[in-house]
Amino acid sequence: MQIHLQPFTVNKRFPLTISRGTTSHTTNVWVRIQHDGIEGWGEASPFSVDKQPSLGKPPQTPEVIVAQLQAAIPHLQPFSPFDRQAIESICRDLNVPSAARAAIDLALHDWLGKRVGHPLWQLWGLDRSRIVPTSVTIGIGSPAAARQRMLDWLQVTPVKAVKVKLGSPAGTAADQAMLLAVKEVAPADAKLSIDANGGWSLEEAIALSHWLADQGVTYIEQPLPAGQAQDLPTLYRQSPLPIFVDESCFTSSDIPGLSDRVHGINIKLMKSGGLTEALRMVHTAQSHGLQIMLGCYSDSILSNTAAAHLAPFADHLDLDSHLNLVDDPFSGAIMQDGYLMPNDLPGLGVGLAS
Numbered sequence: 001m002q003i004h005l006q007p008f009t010v011n012k013r014f015p016l017t018i019s020r021g022t023t024s025h026t027t028n029v030w031v032r033i034q035h036d037g038i039e040g041w042g043e044a045s046p047f048s049v050d051k052q053p054s055l056g057k058p059p060q061t062p063e064v065i066v067a068q069l070q071a072a073i074p075h076l077q078p079f080s081p082f083d084r085q086a087i088e089s090i091c092r093d094l095n096v097p098s099a100a101r102a103a104i105d106l107a108l109h110d111w112l113g114k115r116v117g118h119p120l121w122q123l124w125g126l127d128r129s130r131i132v133p134t135s136v137t138i139g140i141g142s143p144a145a146a147r148q149r150m151l152d153w154l155q156v157t158p159v160k161a162v163k164v165k166l167g168s169p170a171g172t173a174a175d176q177a178m179l180l181a182v183k184e185v186a187p188a189d190a191k192l193s194i195d196a197n198g199g200w201s202l203e204e205a206i207a208l209s210h211w212l213a214d215q216g217v218t219y220i221e222q223p224l225p226a227g228q229a230q231d232l233p234t235l236y237r238q239s240p241l242p243i244f245v246d247e248s249c250f251t252s253s254d255i256p257g258l259s260d261r262v263h264g265i266n267i268k269l270m271k272s273g274g275l276t277e278a279l280r281m282v283h284t285a286q287s288h289g290l291q292i293m294l295g296c297y298s299d300s301i302l303s304n305t306a307a308a309h310l311a312p313f314a315d316h317l318d319l320d321s322h323l324n325l326v327d328d329p330f331s332g333a334i335m336q337d338g339y340l341m342p343n344d345l346p347g348l349g350v351g352l353a354s
Contacts, residue, residue, distance in 0.1 A: 001035035001080055003073045003104075007062060010300055010325045014149060017139040019167030019199030020048070026298035027062040029069065030329075031103040033111055035081050040111025041350055042306075044069070044103035047270050047297040049226055049247040057250075060099045060270070069100045076104070081111040088276060098250065098273040105274025106306045106348065113347030119309070120275070121342050126312040133160035133338040134317040135193060137324075140165050143181035150185045156323055160338035161191040163221075163318055167199015172208055179215060192217050193316065198225035198247055202235060209239035219316070221266060221293070222246040232261035244293055244316075251277055252284040264291030264315065269307055270299070282313045291315040300325065302350050305332030308342045329353055 007029050015024040031042040048059035058064075072094050079087055087108065091101045113120050121128060136153040138146050146164070153159055164182055166175040179194075186192065194217050200208065205223035212220065219242040224231055226247035236243055242263035249258060249265045251272055258265070265285055272278045285292050293316040294307045301322040311317055319340050322328050332350040333342045343349040 001033055001077060003069075003076060004032040004034070005066060005069055006030040006032070007066060008329060010298065010329075011327055012298070012324050013326050014152065014324055015139070016137065016165075016324070017141060018165045018195075019140065019169070019197040022139075023298060028298070028300060029062065029065050029100075029103060030302070031069070031107050033081060033104070033107040035111065036115075038111055038114050040081060040107040040109070040114065040347065041302060042103035042106030042108075042110065042274075043300060043302040044099040045270055045297050045299045045303060047099065049271075060097045064097060065100045065103075068094075068096050069103070072096050072100070072104075081108045081115070084108050084276060088273075091273075099270040101273035102269045102303075103274075105276050106269070106303065109275050109306070110347035110350070117346045119342060119344055119346060119349055120306075121309045121312065124309070126309070128312060128341060130312040131308075131339055131341065132311075132314060132317055133191070134319045134335075134340045135161035135163040135191070136320050137195075137318065138162065138164045138182055140168050141178065143177045146178045147181040147185055150182050154185075154187075157335050158338045159187055159190050161193070161316075162186050163193045163195055165195050165197065166208075167196035169199075172200070172204050175208065176211065179212075183215065193219050193221065195221040195246070196223045198222050198228075200224065202228075202231045205235050206238050209235070209241050213240040217241060219244055219263070222248065229258065229261065232258070236261045236263075242291070244291070246295060252280040255281065255284045255288060255290065259288035259290060262290065264293055266293040266295045266318075267310075268295045268297065269303055270297050275306060275310070278307075278310060282310065293317070294319060296321045300328045300330050301332040302330045302348070304340065305342060305348050305350050308333040308340050309348070311340065311342070
């Protein structure tokens with residue numbers, strides 16, 4: 001099989017600020033796998049989960065992703081897209097970072113779906129009517145800026161769920177003021193959730209969990225920094241709200257150790273290494289009685305469409321990154337009344353934007 005790489009830059013309509021910094025654009029990598037006259041597509045998008053990478057997982061930059069893929073290609077080309085198990089093992093042996101593995105894995109799944117002529121959700125026997133609304137994200141900012149961002153989202157799509165990024169460097173009072181500003185203009189019936197991206201201390205998280213419950217918030221995502229799992233049981237016992245983890249959970253092997261201290265996990269294709277491992281995470285989480293969320297980084301509609309094929313498994317969805325891009329080169333899953341729905345086309349169902 002032939003593997004081709006093409007970096008591309010996507011720009012955000014509105015820069016997104018979280019507790020670790022602000023992003024206005026990213027350079028992602030489009031991967032195309034050709035075999036037997038069929039071409040499968042995948043995407044790698046860069047990400048980082050740590051303010052201090054030396055203490056945790058290093059950033060997966062565009063440069064790292066491209067270099068690792070280029071190094072892996074000669075080892076992968078002798079195989080066919082049917083050899084996913086062998087390809088996955090080789091990528092792990094070569095220490096290919098998870099975002100790069102995700103691009104390869106997505107392209108292999110897309111190829112297979114096209115080969116048999118069916119969309120992935122159908123091959124997996126899933127029911128699209130079970131898909132829940134996807135949230136739209138409000139980044140950290142002043143109350144006025146957050147309020148305006150909510151109004152901007154309402155011009156883009158019907159809003160049935162809102163995720164507000166907290167963990168402001170300005171402190172918890174700034175977090176509270178920002179949330180109240182969003183609530184002033186958010187639809188009254190929209191599900192409201194919080195993502196602190198590890199921006200709180202244990203004491204702050206406990207105190208805010210009670211205040212947030214009074215504000216009608218449904219759950220809190222990653223309240224504590226990654227690597228601080230020892231404090232999660234205390235928060236788990238004292239928080240009136242469900243606790244989800246994102247940066248603390250990359251793959252299925254992370255789930256058993258978290259199962260007694262969180263209520264759910266956020267699965268992202270770039271963290272997991274693709275759909276193959278994401279499916280393992282779904283089943284592992286289910287076996288431990290945990291709820292499932294699907295999220296994204298600065299992904300185009302290509303990766304978000306891939307994740308949307310898994311959406312019938314999810315209790316919560318946060319697949320909105322492509323809606324904030326001014327130059328997404330792809331088309332795929334469609335927003336319908338607040339729901340991101342995979343289409344009936346074979347494979348991922350992704351094409352070039354017209």
